[in-house]
Amino acid sequence: GAGVSQSPRYKVAKRGQDVALRCDPISGHVSLFWYQQALGQGPEFLTYFQNEAQLDKSGLPSDRFFAERPEGSVSTLKIQRTQQEDSAVYLCASSFELEETQYFGPGTRLLVL
Amino acid sequence: SQKIEQNSEALNIQEGKTATLTCNYTNYSPAYLQWYRQDPGRGPVFLLLIRENEKEKRKERLKVTFDTTLKQSLFHITASQPADSATYLCARYNQGGKLIFGQGTELSVKP
Numbered sequence: 477g478a479g480v481s482q483s484p485r486y487k488v489a490k491r492g493q494d495v496a497l498r499c500d501p502i503s504g505h506v507s508l509f510w511y512q513q514a515l516g517q518g519p520e521f522l523t524y525f526q527n528e529a530q531l532d533k534s535g536l537p538s539d540r541f542f543a544e545r546p547e548g549s550v551s552t553l554k555i556q557r558t559q560q561e562d563s564a565v566y567l568c569a570s571s572f573e574l575e576e577t578q579y580f581g582p583g584t585r586l587l588v589l
Numbered sequence: 590s591q592k593i594e595q596n597s598e599a600l601n602i603q604e605g606k607t608a609t610l611t612c613n614y615t616n617y618s619p620a621y622l623q624w625y626r627q628d629p630g631r632g633p634v635f636l637l638l639i640r641e642n643e644k645e646k647r648k649e650r651l652k653v654t655f656d657t658t659l660k661q662s663l664f665h666i667t668a669s670q671p672a673d674s675a676t677y678l679c680a681r682y683n684q685g686g687k688l689i690f691g692q693g694t695e696l697s698v699k700p
Contacts, residue, residue: 480632506622509688516597518678518690519633532687567632575682 478502480581482568488587489558494505497553497584501570509578510543511567519567525551526574558588591616591683594633595691603699608669610694612679619681622662624653627676627693633641636677637664 481500489495497521501508509525511519512535521535528549540558545551554563565585569578590616602608612622621640625633639646639655639662646653652665666673676693683689 516692518680518692521687521689535687538659569632577635578688580634582630582632
């Protein structure tokens, strides 16, 4: 497809479970971003890749959060030992270059019980 | 740290009226501000970008202004329609190139 896709769209996890969220960016987009969006709030930056290099991970809330983009295209955000406060929508965005228009995927809604 | 603030209170207006949404920022003026639209269950969609040396920008029924003295951007939708109902987000880049979003303002246009 032409847009950014994310899977799964919805994920319910038991507290303590590990989860993996996938992002397929627009083909040819160098920059890839992950955001976390709590209910009623704007997206908050988590991490940023340029090709396969993770250049900024300052927004990751704890060392339970890990992201990778090994071949410079698809990216995975992994959350280990999920906690209830991890419940949110996780958005992925890509852009041709940094500080160009970002195109967002539909998000993965994570609910931790 | 840089902050973006938007009215958290929902805006309810009648179809055909002009909707005006406010975005205030702190600290230094960004080189430009961006406005996004977000519908329930979807990711934000880019609408408009305005640079600090532009007082006003228009796109169809949308108009954005940028006042560096007031540290404020206004987003207007003229002749509003029920289909304009959504959450509108303002965003700026910080010095590290990250997008910083406001909390968004929910707009509801009643027929």
